[in-house]
Amino acid sequence: MKYRRFGKTNLHLSVFSLGTMRYLANAEIANKTIEQALSLGINHIETARGYGKSEEYFGTAIKGGLSVPRNQLYITTKIPPCADADTMRRHIDESLKRLNLDYIDCLGIHGLNTQQHLEWVEAKNGCMQAVDEAVNNGMVRHVGFSTHGSLEIILAAINTDFFEFVNLHYYYFFQRNASAIQAATEKDMGVFIISPADKGGRLYTPPTTLKELCQPFTPLALNYRFLLSDNRITTLSVGAATPEELIAPLEVADDVGELTTDEITVFERLENQQNQVLVTDKCSQCYACLPCPENINIPEVLRLRNLAVAYDMNDYGKYRYGMFENAGHWFPGMKGNRCTECGDCLPKCPENLNIPALLADTHERLAGKAGRRLWS
Known part of the structure; x- marks a missing residue:
């Protein structure tokens, strides 16, 4: 496993992060998947308030004890933007309790997708007031945002200078957000790529035509290489629901150099x-x-x-x-x-x-x- 600096957070994250949106089975399977990820060198786990029972399952794993010390493990959770500080304070408290943590390494404003969301973030007494308080009292260490929004919204959010990292869509088959990655890099923000296997083309079950065109590589490995060869990108989400689903993606976790001629x-x-x-x-x-x-x-x-x-x-x-x-x-x-x-x-x-x-x-x-x- 290779590791890269996550922008101005100065955290060094594994180039693959364990995304937990698909933790919908039970706490036991979630715990086994987390332990498999840790054993393979993943040091960053990403969850969200809205991911079903994901935060609770992770909190159960934390309470039971993990094989990696807390100070060697980086946790991101995400909370949606809201119009007022009180709601955000309550949501931060709830996430910390579910996660069984006294601090979150990275808090992402989850789904900063619309102009209204951007206005809530920029409002003087809006949700970011509570986020700033959480940073000042040590409950949150770094702040970023995730987005499914238009390129214009993403660039505007980057230019607020409120954030240290961004989670966004960008793949070989969707390169619309290339200028956002460059803008984030110029601000020294960490760049986290959302769901390259699934949203990037359902590349874990590719059609025959695509498989043949990608020979001698698999479409999934090729997309990972497209992303990993770009040193502006820190880490890629791998949304494994079981320990076994981590094996194939991480076969390229050490291959982060420039694209080969082939x-x-x-x-x-x-x-x-x-x-x-x-x-x-x-x-x-x-x-x-x-x-x-x-x-x-x-x-x-x-x-x-x-x-x-x-x-x-x-x-x-x-x-x-x-x-x-x-x-x-x-x-x-x-x-x-x-x-x-x-x-x-x-x-x-x-x-x-x-x-x-x-x-x-x-x-x-x-x-x-x-x-x-x-x-x-």
Whole structure:
């Protein structure tokens, strides 16, 4: 296991962190998974107030005694933004009690996703007043934020200078937030990548087409290498629900150097595949088409189409497409069938895509069972 400095926190975290959103079974399995992670060199565990019983399960493990001393283990929990300091004080107290801790190494403002959330954070007597108090009295040591928001919201949050780290989405198949990673790096913030296996493409169950294109590597290992080769990134979440699920991801935990010639060749092959299959229907993800009068997240809808058409990533596409209209600010936007063919987007598109037709095609391909947040 390799370790990297988590920005201005000056904590040195393992390049893989144990994410606990999937601790939905029981405390015994959670404890075994934690111990397996520690034995493999993971020194950072990330949970959240909203992750079901995750905080309680971790607190049970702490109470029973772990194989690593507390001062060699870094704990992050996350609490949603709120309008007032009193609510945040209560939530911090509750999380500490559930975790059986007297301090939290890292507190993340969980889901700083909207302009309203940003206003709550910036308000003089808002939730950050309670966070600052918790830092001053030693209950919290470092403060950051996690986000599923737009690039504009992420950059604005980074520029508040309130935060020491950021948890965000960024993968080979979703590079929209590249400038946020650079902005965070320039502020000396730690960078934590959320769910690279699952949100990054459900790469633990890749389609045959994608597996063949990635040979001699697996799609999952290749995505990990894409991220680990970027030294601006501190750590990647691995959301294991059982001890066994830690084995395959951590096979690349020591491989953090620059991309090899063979890896670069595969990435070029993947790009060529998109160009050859999509031809004139490829969305370049410039986001110039927004805003949409019907609040359709056009670039994200068409990104899912890109992946489904080019790589047969239909299962992933259906999984994410099903979140539209069902996950609130965690995955905003309406489905493609909401398009009224108003034509507002057409002159904005530098590729001259027939966006209404592509939205309709995406809906036909990917519409299925509605999705929801795992822990909602």
